[in-house]
Amino acid sequence: MSILQEIKNRVRSKSIHVTFVDVGSCNGCDIEVLACLAPRYDIEQYGIYVHNNPREADVLLVMGAITPQWTDKLRDLWDKIPEPKAAIAVGNCPISGCVFARRHMYIEPPVEKYIPIAAQVPGCPPRPTEILNAILSLAPTLFKDYEEKQR
Amino acid sequence: MITYLYEKDLRRMKFNILTSTWHDLAVRQIARRLSIDLQRLRLIMIQRFDMSLLENLPARWEAGLRHADTNDPTARELGCELFSRFIPFVEPDEMQTICSETRAEIDNGTPEVQAIDAGKARIREVILS
Amino acid sequence: MKKTVDVSIPIGPVHPCWKEPIRIKCETAGERVRRAEVELGYMKKGIERIMRGRPWQEVMFLAERVCGICSVIHNMVFIEAMEAISGITVPPRAAYLRVIVNELDRIASHLIANFSYCYTIEHETLAMYLLNVREVVLDNLERITGSRINTAYMIPGGVRFDLSEEDAAALLADLATVEAEMRRYVKMFETGPLIGLRSRGIGILTQEAAIEAHAVGPTARASGIPECDQRLRHPTYRELGFAPVSRTEGDNFARVMVRFDEVFQSIGLIRACIDRLPDGPVRGGGDCGPGEIVYRGEAPRGELAYCIRSDEYGRILDISIRTPSIMNIEACSHYMVRDVTSLADVTSTFISADPCIACTER
Numbered sequence: 001m002s003i004l005q006e007i008k009n010r011v012r013s014k015s016i017h018v019t020f021v022d023v024g025s026c027n028g029c030d031i032e033v034l035a036c037l038a039p040r041y042d043i044e045q046y047g048i049y050v051h052n053n054p055r056e057a058d059v060l061l062v063m064g065a066i067t068p069q070w071t072d073k074l075r076d077l078w079d080k081i082p083e084p085k086a087a088i089a090v091g092n093c094p095i096s097g098c099v100f101a102r103r104h105m106y107i108e109p110p111v112e113k114y115i116p117i118a119a120q121v122p123g124c125p126p127r128p129t130e131i132l133n134a135i136l137s138l139a140p141t142l143f144k145d146y147e148e149k150q151r
Numbered sequence: 152m153i154t155y156l157y158e159k160d161l162r163r164m165k166f167n168i169l170t171s172t173w174h175d176l177a178v179r180q181i182a183r184r185l186s187i188d189l190q191r192l193r194l195i196m197i198q199r200f201d202m203s204l205l206e207n208l209p210a211r212w213e214a215g216l217r218h219a220d221t222n223d224p225t226a227r228e229l230g231c232e233l234f235s236r237f238i239p240f241v242e243p244d245e246m247q248t249i250c251s252e253t254r255a256e257i258d259n260g261t262p263e264v265q266a267i268d269a270g271k272a273r274i275r276e277v278i279l280s
Numbered sequence: 281m282k283k284t285v286d287v288s289i290p291i292g293p294v295h296p297c298w299k300e301p302i303r304i305k306c307e308t309a310g311e312r313v314r315r316a317e318v319e320l321g322y323m324k325k326g327i328e329r330i331m332r333g334r335p336w337q338e339v340m341f342l343a344e345r346v347c348g349i350c351s352v353i354h355n356m357v358f359i360e361a362m363e364a365i366s367g368i369t370v371p372p373r374a375a376y377l378r379v380i381v382n383e384l385d386r387i388a389s390h391l392i393a394n395f396s397y398c399y400t401i402e403h404e405t406l407a408m409y410l411l412n413v414r415e416v417v418l419d420n421l422e423r424i425t426g427s428r429i430n431t432a433y434m435i436p437g438g439v440r441f442d443l444s445e446e447d448a449a450a451l452l453a454d455l456a457t458v459e460a461e462m463r464r465y466v467k468m469f470e471t472g473p474l475i476g477l478r479s480r481g482i483g484i485l486t487q488e489a490a491i492e493a494h495a496v497g498p499t500a501r502a503s504g505i506p507e508c509d510q511r512l513r514h515p516t517y518r519e520l521g522f523a524p525v526s527r528t529e530g531d532n533f534a535r536v537m538v539r540f541d542e543v544f545q546s547i548g549l550i551r552a553c554i555d556r557l558p559d560g561p562v563r564g565g566g567d568c569g570p571g572e573i574v575y576r577g578e579a580p581r582g583e584l585a586y587c588i589r590s591d592e593y594g595r596i597l598d599i600s601i602r603t604p605s606i607m608n609i610e611a612c613s614h615y616m617v618r619d620v621t622s623l624a625d626v627t628s629t630f631i632s633a634d635p636c637i638a639c640t641e642r
Binding site (some may be wrong): 161204 | 324607640641
Binding site (some may be wrong): 021022023024025026027028029030031032034035037038039040051052053054064065067068069070073077098099100102103104105106107124125127 | 293294295296299300301321322323324325326327329330332341342345346347348349351392395408411412414415418428429430636638639
């Protein structure tokens with residue numbers, strides 16, 4: 001492994017830029033992600049920085065089951081994120097549609113149909129600590145030796 | 152035919168909003184009041200109103216029935232404020248002209264029912280145009 | 281047609297200040313906003329359609345998931361509507377416990393609304409302070425109901441869990457800290473000169489326009505319509521001698537201040553509830569029967585109405601929900617935003633109306 005790769009690995013595990021997108025949830029997961037920002041959980045002490053700009057992000061948090069307006073736009077948003085990237089599904093909705101996956105619904109779950117999902121955090125809604133844990137445990141392993149693997 | 156670059160065709164979603172129980176009730180009442188065909192009225196609403204106004208339609212209709220034109224029976228009969236401010240089908244200036252002309256006709260000796268019917272027909276014309 | 285508009289600027293659907301997707305198309309002349317148009321459909325899940333034909337046991341949980349921020353009031357209004365249909369009475373202790381949980385939820389909701397506003401006008405320090413206070417409130421909610429969000433605390437004929445002596449004491453102690461902290465933050469907000477520049481006199485909603493758009497909740501109360509508060513018509517709140525907060529300015533500052541004042545009011549209501557909390561059972565039980573009703577309650581954002589028709593097995597035949605954000609977003613996009621002097625104020629004005637898109641579209 002080259003020395004450059006090692007430096008990159010170290011940097012990537014300590015600095016993770018996160019963006020989140022709500023594709024039709026009930027707001028419950030949104031405010032739990034927001035609660036991660038609070039000094040109680042303090043997401044920034046782990047080197048995670050929450051952006052709302054997909055072009056600067058490494059990790060995309062997807063919340064909610066897919067609504068008709070999002071079916072094409074989510075893919076656009078995913079394409080804007082630079083490599084290496086990963087998507088985490090937060091809550092039950094992006095995994096299965098949760099309680100909304102019934103007859104006569106407008107939504108089209110799961111999110112996996114539209115973008116590749118690297119990790120799932122089930123719960124309705126999951127606790128902020130679980131979301132934090134998912135980001136922290138996923139990012140270093142997924143981004144490790146990215147350039148080596150590409151070759 | 153309009154082609155959309157980024158936006159999706161919103162007509163289907165607007166129709167979904169209009170056919171929810173409470174909204175459907177309000178649209179039916181408005182159609183009866185204006186004596187316009189229900190489908191025609193829905194089409195006009197979908198073309199002219201944005202989505203948040205459509206969502207708010209029943210609340211606006213109820214507020215309009217309670218608060219609009221409380222001190223003028225002719226204006227109340229025509230729905231003067233109701234169809235210009237509360238449910239903005241007609242521009243306020245245009246509505247004011249129709250209203251004052253109807254009032255003038257009544258003063259000139261035209262029977263009230265006839266004058267109001269003529270006024271209503273004019274409002275319907277403006278809405279359908 | 282005469283051209284009065286320079287350019288149409290879309291804001292959204294993904295925007296740093298908004299937690300939820302919505303698209304506002306602002307038609308501007310120079311920097312001045314002439315009119316705005318809202319495009320929804322990013323959150324339409326069709327909950328009302330899913331609910332139809334299902335037993336109340338399922339609809340109860342669906343109703344809660346209309347909105348994650350104010351889930352308790354959705355639960356409360358649905359359950360109280362079912363109780364009113366089937367003639368179930370609630371034990372007095374349970375009625376008071378409902379008010380306690382509802383007010384805790386209201387505090388949490390108002391805090392997150394004001395957090396968003398402070399975040400939007402880039403006062404991040406105050407925003408983080410408020411978010412930290414909210415955690416204390418959520419801790420208490422969790423201690424009483426067992427869950428932070430989506431509590432499912434109320435059931436026909438009572439509530440799920442009783443409030444123990446220790447929990448009540450802990451709640452009172454936490455409320456004292458929250459109140460002391462909040463006094464400091466409200467002073468910061470009231471006296472901050474830069475906050476005043478961004479908030480006072482911006483996004484004015486006149487009383488006339490508020491009536492026209494049927495604005496509700498803190499938005500309407502900031503424009504001088506105190507009687508829109510549905511808690512005035514709720515029996516338990518009447519026993520507690522509830523009187524609504526109101527202001528007359530109708531600008532962004534007034535809306536945020538009304539929410540701050542309501543936090544203190546809610547703290548007072550919870551204290552009064554714990555003082556008067558009668559002894560007795562918390563679960564009465566009862567069967568849900570047939571009937572039809574329009575039931576209204578006061579959500580943190582305003583008047584929430586459920587129109588329900590059920591059959592003799594307690595199945596929901598027809599349901600329609602009118603959430604407060606529908607009216608407030610409409611009032612915001614067609615009255616407040618109009619003639620705002622700068623595009624930068626559009627986002628803050630929009631957030632000051634406390635929009636909840638998940639509620640609006642259901």
